[in-house]
Amino acid sequence: MPEMPEIETIRRSLEPHIRGRKIENVEVLLARQIKWPEPEAFVARILQEDIVGLERIGKYLLLQLSNQVSLIFHLRMTGQLVYVAAGAADASHHNRVIIYLDDGARLVFSDTRTFGTLYAMHQDELWRIRGMAEMGPEPLSEKFTAEYLAAAAAGRKTRIKSFLLDQSKVGGLGNIYVDEALFLAGVHPMRLAGSLTGDEIQRLHEAVNRVIADGIADGGTTFRDYRDGNGGKGSHQDNLFVYGRDGEACKRCGTLIAKTKVGGRGTRFCPSCQKI
DNA sequence: GCACTGTCCTGTTTGC
DNA sequence: TGCAAACAGGACAGTG
Incomplete structure (x- = not known):
């Protein structure tokens, strides 16, 4: 199960591939894993936006978009977020959301047990994710003494x-x-x-x-x-x-x-x- | 406010 | 061999 080291590793491995890329299309295969907003609005919020940065808060992975929206993933137990280059096949049988990028590559969220959660939040809405808003200090941080x-x-x-x-x-x-x-x-x-x-x-x-x-x-x-x-x-x-x-x-x-x-x-x- | 339990979910392992 | 039950666990709602 992905914890802080795993999410940080994912962040580091994805960043060089997807920073600066535009989201051209979004395919939602299991809508109930999108927690906020409703799936239709979720897609509308992230479509045609550029990915300007990747952050991690605890076990949450945040893709910062050019419209001040954060596309947020929590992988929970069995979630995976994998970059698949243009023309390459992805191996998972449990794809839940696929994000198509402007260079032909895609970002595939797969999750066997479907505990994972996705959000598309404006900066002033982040408080809605209670687990993130109330998170304690992280290991290796200045506050964790x-x-x-x-x-x-x-x-x-x-x-x-x-x-x-x-x-x-x-x-x-x-x-x-x-x-x-x-x-x-x-x-x-x-x-x-x-x-x-x-x-x-x-x-x-x-x-x-x-x-x-x-x-x-x-x-x-x-x-x-x-x-x-x-x-x-x-x-x-x-x-x-x-x-x-x-x-x-x-x-x-x-x-x-x-x-x-x-x-x-x-x-x-x-x-x-x-x-x- | 605090501590604890049940729930969600499916592939794998264990037991009969 | 085949089936059913138990198990794995992050976050949150509900209960006392």
Whole structure:
């Protein structure tokens, strides 16, 4: 599932292909994935506009258009946004929206499980996307400090795993990178957020920044669905410590990686390195 | 305000 | 072998 490193990788891989291109046509194959405005108005807002920039906010990818509208994608679980050059075939059987560009290429949004969402928003409408408007500081940003993390977690009775997945607390984290960060910090996922010591908060802050930086450097994590803007796979799955490794030996101590559920989410951890 | 649960959705895996 | 159930999880609505 695409998290912040995957969306950033997609942004970087798409930008050289589509910046400056005009949207010549839009084909909507599954209208219910367009959340705002209605599909007809959605198409009207983006048609014949130039793509002037690409931005990322948390897990949202924003294509800035020449009319001050942002074409916004959230890929959720299985969404993919792939650039297909003129004349080339695209492989997906689950295409949902196809954007035709003025050089004959196309931008194909495909999504097996159809959780992904699309928006075409004017700048003064962005507040309508609550998840984006209320997003907390992103890892690697100036606002994401150990002091911020300590203040946000203080007094919280929710599990630290659930706390880190809450986009209003830390923007851009998902299940893979939360499990990895908790392992690196030596913090058990079931710990209550408000119970972490200053030292643990410090370690967790460093670990979150590290896993996100490493994920970006590796071009993201591909388990099954994730592809970058060119259709390529990431390589961070080869460098994971716990996610997807349940039943295997911990790379640090040899104890078998355990799997449990926290807040309804599959959660992997090392019972020796991450004491409750 | 906070914490937790159910829902959406479909391909794959697991169990009988 | 074939079928049914369980599982995967990001975001949000609903509940207590």
